[in-house]
Amino acid sequence: MFHSMKNTGNLIIINGKTGITSGFFLKREYPYLRTIRMRKSERVNKLLKTSFFLCLFCLFFVIPSLHAQTSVPVEKLDTFCYSLLFHHNRYEIDYELNENAGMMHRMDSVIRFHHEYHHISSIDILAYTSFEGTWESNIKLSENRASAIKNYLLDTFLFLEQAYLHAEGLSEDWNLFREKVISDENIPFRKQLIEIIDNPNLNYDQKESGIKRLARGATYRYLLKNILFAQRRVDVHVILHYEEEAVLPRIVPPVTVGEPKPRPEPRPESVAPKFWAVKTNLLQWGAGVSNIGVEYPVAGRFSMDFPVVYSPYTIRNSWKIRTLGIQPEFRWWGNRQMIGHFLGLHAHLAYYNMATDELDRYQDKEGKTPLWGAGLSYGYVLPLRGRWNMEFTAGAGYARLVYDVFYNVSNGTAYDTRSKNYWGLTRAGVTLVYKLNK
16 A cells, blocks of 8 residues: 655655654554664764765775875995005015015905996005105005006906006105194104194205204104005095985875986996916926917906927937927906916917937828817916016916837938827926016
């Protein structure tokens, strides 16, 4: 049965009848009105629930996003400084002097690491001397020291270019010298020494002369022992340029961050050698065989060694080694180029005419069948002083020989032809090395 209903204020008219909108009336007379009221309540509850979850969403997601952190690349510069000491009036690098070996190892490690992961902007090389000698001669000495370090870096790191390195000889470092004098209370006649240093009417050479005469040389002898050695130095500043992620707050509307500058592409390593070395094997000289060789870097940690042996001499009838041969070797260096441990792959080719006793003489067949073969070697190069190194090496491999056997007398005839596949020692050397810089 369908009922018509109209609500007018506090009254409700159903099928023309007027009633009071009381809960009792609705429940008793028209139960379906309760259903309508319950549906309205459900809609209110759903609205409240939706509002609640919307508030939670804003609390945990929207509001934090207003203060979210973002990162942008920021360009930074870092500088590493290394000080290397030198002997008096010398500019050759001495690895054994003071802490030079450890300092150079740390410097080398930093340059290799940051070349791979960052960009080396420049390397500044600032060289100094103590006040011994004239100002002009010390300018030249400091320039030579700066050049020695620059050449070392170019020789060791083939990826470095001339434009990276800035070398400057600054002669005598009177500022640091004065600081050392002020901080050392044990210097004899320290007050008079400071007066000489600060005297504006004296040039540097006159100051040196006055210091040497002070207290009949007692002050100067103390300075030699305790202070001046630290003045003979080169400071190497490795300057790095790289990008670091910086955290910045992001504000709504978000700030547009420009594209980061692209990192410069690494320059390809140059294959042109920065230096080469001349060498001679002392063991072969001991056997009466003259020899000379050259070695030069080719790329990265690799180098090429090319020795030549030549001996036209007969020392005595029972001992002669006449030979002309070559033994090129391709080398891989473990730490840095042409210093320390290395592994080598060599080949050999040699013509020979030799005797080691009074009975027989051996010559490559008809003088046209040279010895040939190949092998592997291991060696170590020990730095001595300045440009001098000593190389120790030994290798083993294969050699093919086809030779005639002669009676070891004047104009002795050949009585046999033999061939041999030799496996064993193919390279040995105690070699003196002199490095030439370009």
